[in-house]
Amino acid sequence: MEPIYLDHAATTPMHPNVIKAMQEVMGEVYGNPSSIHQFGRRARAILDENRRYLAQSIGADEKELYFTSGGTEADNLALIGVALANQHKGKHIITTAIEHHANIHAAEHLESLGFEVTYLPVNEAGYVQPSDVVRQLRPDTILVSVMMINNEVGTIQPIEEIAKVLKDHQAYFHTDAVQAYGLIKLDVKQLGVDLMSVSAHKLNGPKGVGFLYAQQDVKFNALQHGGNQERLKRPGTESLPGIVGMRVAIEQIEANNYQTYDKYKLYRDLFYKELQQSGIDFSVNGKFEELAPTILNISFANTNVEQMLMSLDLEGVAVSSGSACTAGSIEASHVLTAMYGSDHPKTKNSIRFSFGFANDEAQMIEAAKRVINVVKRLTK
């Protein structure tokens, strides 16, 4: 039985051109970009050129990019770095209840340091309301962080609207764009964000590399201490193969003008239609027409997530859920809990399907058939 990968929101396979470019750099360019000899200078030139390309891909200046080990580190650097550097202006931070744990756990750490954090609610469709941001803003708010595309349900948050309401406030605005970069064309100036986190492995690039965009006036502290790299904000020898891989990954997408958006939407729609025609009892979490096309989070009535995940794995369908199975019991997804309230059945019977580079059209029909069979068996 052919295994079918429907977990692209967790990570994606690397594009063959990414692997090729990384192999070349790994084999040939081993100098340290900080070394002054010709080996170092060659590495430095490649690093600088890739930084320029990646900065331009989001409408930023090369001096506004800080390479990190991925989305988690970029989120931590944004939240904790900004909080520590701006605490003289206030100690209040606003984030949301549906962020990735890289953000929420960084915010909780800040609470342990004496910062006050407001976690904005979402409505049943999974959206943060700009009016809630206005309501919670205080003179001592120093940072607002709202993710762009939610990694569990695929809701696209109103980032530009929130940026507008923050325009005349001292608070910096950060967005976690880990699920958005490479799917939709992003321009930080148009979005109106001050900081933005990105990770390469969600767009067919390598794992363990990403960047934080921070516009030039943003004050933030480094969280590591060491050498002079990344303008003292993120010391450590740069992962040149990783950075080159990330550049080639976005370059592929830009070269085909983000057409993968429509391709993945087609995959999702094929899969969805097949489920609809089957007559099984399911509902989509979030408003289907408004979701990012890569993510479909579905609640299957009268099932439980643990059984579903195990059965789908046996059927060769790789998916995940926001629920964590700990010590035999299921801990409900924090995102679905924010949408529906705790103890709602949907928080414990929902599965995330995510589409992308590893898929083709035929797989969508086959995957849906396997899902339908599993649901029919479990709800008999």
Ligand SMILES: Cc1ncc(COP(=O)(O)O)c(C=O)c1O
């Ligand atoms: C929205 C979001 N933010 C942050 C991260 C963390 O990124 P990384 O795996 O590169 O640390 C992820 C990864 O799942 C994500 O989906």
